[in-house]
Amino acid sequence: MKSFFFITALLICLLSALTAPAQERKDENHKFNIEEINRFHELLHPVWHEQYPKKEWTRIRSQAGEFVSRKDAIMKVRLRTKADNRAAVEERRQAFGAAVDAFARAAKSGSDDELSRALAEMHDRFEQFTESLK
Numbered sequence: 001m002k003s004f005f006f007i008t009a010l011l012i013c014l015l016s017a018l019t020a021p022a023q024e025r026k027d028e029n030h031k032f033n034i035e036e037i038n039r040f041h042e043l044l045h046p047v048w049h050e051q052y053p054k055k056e057w058t059r060i061r062s063q064a065g066e067f068v069s070r071k072d073a074i075m076k077v078r079l080r081t082k083a084d085n086r087a088a089v090e091e092r093r094q095a096f097g098a099a100v101d102a103f104a105r106a107a108k109s110g111s112d113d114e115l116s117r118a119l120a121e122m123h124d125r126f127e128q129f130t131e132s133l134k
Contacts, residue, residue: 032130040073040126092132096129099124
């Protein structure tokens with residue numbers, strides 16, 4: 001009986017050790033070399049993964065100003081990109097900025113459905129923009 005508990009505990013420890021590096025790699029995929037982008041992502045992540053699925057519209061609306069502030073910081077940053085990629089990156093940055101502004105407008109006076117669509121668009125544009133930086 002003791003050996004059963006020992007083997008079970010050992011298996012649990014091994015599974016924990018095996019899954020931890022995968023979680024660390026996942027978190028590394030969402031770290032950027034630009035602090036302003038990291039700050040935006042820190043705000044976006046809980047909204048997208050926790051508040052949005054729970055339809056916490058009032059809470060999401062209350063953060064619109066902070067999203068705009070953090071977007072403004074990203075728009076001011078000098079991006080160090082390869083010359084052949086610079087135009088595409090800037091185009092995606094502008095689309096991202098426009099999506100944040102549209103989200104803020106929806107947060108101020110749009111319906112919950114409009115806010116939902118605007119948040120999804122902002123998230124997608126952020127992902128596209130950051131993907132272009134790689």
